[in-house]
Amino acid sequence: MAIKLYFALAQMMANNGIDLTPADVRELMRRWLAGLRPAWGEPAFDPATGWLMFQLWMRTDDGSPVQITGRVTPPDFYVTDVRSLTENEAAEFAQWEARND
Numbered sequence: 001m002a003i004k005l006y007f008a009l010a011q012m013m014a015n016n017g018i019d020l021t022p023a024d025v026r027e028l029m030r031r032w033l034a035g036l037r038p039a040w041g042e043p044a045f046d047p048a049t050g051w052l053m054f055q056l057w058m059r060t061d062d063g064s065p066v067q068i069t070g071r072v073t074p075p076d077f078y079v080t081d082v083r084s085l086t087e088n089e090a091a092e093f094a095q096w097e098a099r100n101d
Contacts, residue, residue, distance in 0.1 A: 001014065002076045002077075003018075003026050003029045003030065003033075003076070003077050004076055004077070004078045004079065005022050005026070005061040005078075005079045006023065006078065006079060006081070008038050009022055009080075009081075009082065010022050011013070012081065012082070013025075013082050014057045016082075016083055017067065017084070018082055018083065018084065019044050019064075020066075020082060023033050023080070024060070024061075025068065025079060028060065029058070029068065029069065029077065029079070030057060030060060032056065032093070036070050037059075038058065038060055038097070038100065039057060039058035040056070040057040040058070040093060040096050041055065041056045041057075041069075042054070042099075043055060051071050052071070052072040053066055053070065053071055053072070053080075054069070054071075054072050054077070055067055055068070056070075057067045057085060057089070057093045057096075058067075062072060063101060064084065065085040065089070065090045065093050065094075066082055066083065066084055066085060067081075067082070067084075067085055067089070068081075068082050069081040069082070069085075070085075077086060
C-alpha cells in the first residue's frame with residue numbers, strides 16, 4: 001500500500017497548528033501499517049463523492065493525539081487531512097487505548 005499525501009496537506013497542518021511534516025505523517029502511517037503504532041480506525045463512505053474514507057486516531061511521537069483522514073483508493077491510502085483530536089475525542093481515545101493496551 002502506497003501512502004500518498006494531498007498536495008496542500010503541509011499547509012493545512014500548519015494552518016491548524018499541527019507540528020508535523022509530511023514525512024512525519026508518512027512515517028506514522030508506515031509504522032501503523034507495519035503493526036508498530038496502535039491506531040483506532042473507522043471506515044466511512046461519502047455518498048456525495050462516492051469516496052471510501054478512513055479515519056485513524058493515533059498518537060504522534062511526542063504523544064499528541066491526532067486524527068489522520070484519508071481516501072482509500074486500493075491499493076493506496078491518500079491522506080487528505082491531519083488534525084488534533086478535540087478534548088472529548090482525546091478522552092474517548094484514551095479509553096480505547098486503555099481497553100486495547
